[in-house]
Amino acid sequence: MQLDNELLDGYLQSLGREVVKKMFTLYCQQVVIYLDDIESSLLNESTQLWQENCHKMKGAAGSVGLISLHSRLKLMEKTTVNMSDRAHQLIELRIHNKQAIVDFNDWLECS
Numbered sequence: 001m002q003l004d005n006e007l008l009d010g011y012l013q014s015l016g017r018e019v020v021k022k023m024f025t026l027y028c029q030q031v032v033i034y035l036d037d038i039e040s041s042l043l044n045e046s047t048q049l050w051q052e053n054c055h056k057m058k059g060a061a062g063s064v065g066l067i068s069l070h071s072r073l074k075l076m077e078k079t080t081v082n083m084s085d086r087a088h089q090l091i092e093l094r095i096h097n098k099q100a101i102v103d104f105n106d107w108l109e110c111s
Contacts (some may be wrong), residue, residue, distance in 0.1 A: 002103045004065040011065070012111055024104055027064045031097060034060065038093070042086050050086065051077050066100045069093075 011020050034057035041049030058073035076089055 002066070002068045002100055003107055004067045005107070008065040008107065009111070017108070017111075021108065024064055024108070027060055028101060030060055031057065035090075035094060035097070038090055042083060042090060045083055061097075061100070064104065066104065069096055069100045072096055 008020070011023070015023075034053060037053040038050065038057065041053050054073050054077035058070055058077060061067075061073060062070040072093060076086075076093065079086065079089065081089075
């Protein structure tokens with residue numbers, strides 16, 4: 001399951017469609033920064049920054065109901081693999097994030 005439908009349905013009921021759209025627009029803007037920061041921590045070979053930046057993106061993904069992405073970031077945040085494996089994780093994260101955005105927009109259209 002990609003989305004936390006219970007959370008998102010609750011948002012729609014309590015906040016309304018426009019606020020949910022704005023929340024997700026903000027996520028889409030911020031996630032570009034988070035992904036760049038994760039990449040930067042990889043290039044600098046900083047495990048601490050990797051963990052911090054994965055943690056930030058994990059929180060953002062969770063707050064907009066992207067539970068599958070949140071789970072991936074939870075694992076990435078705690079990983080002890082080498083930089084080459086982290087580079088591969090980052091590539092997969094970017095793909096997963098794009099799919100999560102598509103899934104969220106599909107959900108919002110159908111709700």
